[in-house]
């Protein structure tokens with residue numbers, strides 16, 4: 422007989438997901454989010470904020486000190502960041518209320534440095550994926566900390582399904598249907614909606630519950646000024662995923678190459694290949710010029726072709742699947758090095774995944790990170806064993822990988838540890 426948890430997710434996937442706003446009762450969250458680890462993650466995030474890369478947004482009173490568009494006011498914002506001395510969310514809040522009346526700190530992608538949170542999300546989402554399938558495409562978290570009374574950018578909608586998971590305090594949301602907003606466009610981006618309360622749905626949840634809304638639900642967060650910490654686990658549901666693929670597959674590579682080139686130019690020492698040459702142009706015979714695609718244009722299209730071949734589609738899919746859909750999976754922990762003396766635990770529910778590429782290279786993906794080597798039958802046995810055995814000793818792993826040359830072997834085994842495919846279970850007695 423199916424248990425209550427299984428029945429709930431079958432019902433939720435069929436009747437609620439993508440369709441209705443919803444609040445779950447206590448029994449459907451089987452795991453708690455560890456508050457203290459989350460606090461340490463937030464502190465680390467705020468310490469590491471740099472180059473606009475890491476998403477921290479901060480609103481104090483009516484001021485947007487960090488609105489996600491740059492770091493212009495990061496110095497002014499720093500005094501409002503949580504720090505180690507605060508020690509906990511509650512103590513941080515106490516300090517904040519001595520500095521200001523109302524604030525909201527938002528951390529984007531905390532899973533990037535919080536593997537436990539990533540694991541939590543993976544367990545939470547697994548029954549949904551089993552029943553409904555994966556979302557289309559891309560997942561991220563945003564953590565909201567503060568006592569603000571309303572979302573300061575007003576009533577809005579996002580192209581994503583959101584699970585709002587309170588960690589401390591109560592969270593309340595107000596919703597309107599897309600149809601109602603179409604008839605009442607003055608509500609868009611507004612924080613004044615008293616005349617529309619009777620046409621809204623109001624949902625609250627506390628730690629242990631969650632609130633869900635589909636992408637078509639217009640919403641605003643409300644609060645009575647009490648302190649809360651809540652995670653918004655957002656599942657993008659784009660009907661056209663081209664922008665996602667372009668942003669995540671093509672743009673980072675192209676942007677990187679442009680920046681390198683610009684840097685050479687700025688340094689005043691462009692190499693020969695960066696000298697800008699004239700494009701061939703025959704004024705007397707433009708018909709002939711039309712048949713000659715300039716080398717500079719041709720080169721770009723060859724490059725784009727290489728970035729969009731079938732190997733690239735395989736690679737992107739492996740990245741998405743091994744990250745469990747998360748756009749920024751946990752970073753590699755390079756302090757974790759392989760040791761033959763250790764016993765390793767392997768979570769075979771989330772195994773290393775692999776594809777053979779067209780140049781006979783085997784691509785191995787673990788939690789969103791890659792390793793590549795030349796394929797061989799021994800390599801396949803090794804990968805298969807690592808994907809399907811829940812405990813292996815360091816010595817067993819060494820034996821499985823002895824066909825690799827020493828340098829590749831060390832790098833691969835360290836990669837398995839840094840990406841948490843192998844997690845340290847215990848050390849054998851040193852002999």
Ligand SMILES: [Fe+2]
Pocket residue numbers: 577578579640
């Ligand atoms: Fe939103």
